[in-house]
Structures are given as structure tokens and as C-alpha cells.
Amino acid sequence: MGQEQIDREHEAFLKVLPDLLDTDLGRFALIYGGEVIDCFDDFDSAYQVGLEKYGVDSPVYVGEIKPTEPTVTSYSWEKRAHTLT
Numbered sequence: 001m002g003q004e005q006i007d008r009e010h011e012a013f014l015k016v017l018p019d020l021l022d023t024d025l026g027r028f029a030l031i032y033g034g035e036v037i038d039c040f041d042d043f044d045s046a047y048q049v050g051l052e053k054y055g056v057d058s059p060v061y062v063g064e065i066k067p068t069e070p071t072v073t074s075y076s077w078e079k080r081a082h083t084l085t
Helices: 003-023 043-054 077-084
Strands: 028-032 035-040 060-064
Touching: 003 028, 003 035, 003 060, 028 043, 035 043, 043 060
Parallel strands: none
Antiparallel strands: 028 035, 028 060
8 A cells, every 4th residue: 555545545534533523432433435434443343344345455544533632743944953963
């Protein structure tokens, strides 16, 4: 599975996450082709269904339905360069 495919499935998951938080908090969403296929009580169940339905080589994504924490996505180059040296 290419990184671009993983990124697309992840983006699809993030788009529907607010709605899923209301209905399926704590569960795991199986995403395929940019769509939520179903939600499961555990990662293994979601992953297994993805394998059975779409095969090992298909771009399926399993995401945990939980509130996301804000993360820092950018640093000043000077600070980062200084930290690395």
C-alpha cells in the first residue's frame, strides 16, 4: 500500500471523525475507498473484516474513534536547527 493511499484513507477518517465521536466513541472505524465501511469494538475485528472483504493488498484503514489531541506541526527552522546540533 502506497503512502498516498494511506494518507487519503486517513484524511477520509478525519473528515468523518466528528460525527463518529457522537455515535461510536471508543470503537474502531474501517475505512475503504474513502468511506466508512463499519465500526467495530476492537482493532482486530475491524482489521480482520478489512482483510476478508478487500484482501491483503488493498488500502484499508482502521482508525480509533477518539478525540484528537492538538499537535504542533511546525517549528521555526532556526530553533529546530539549533536543537538538532
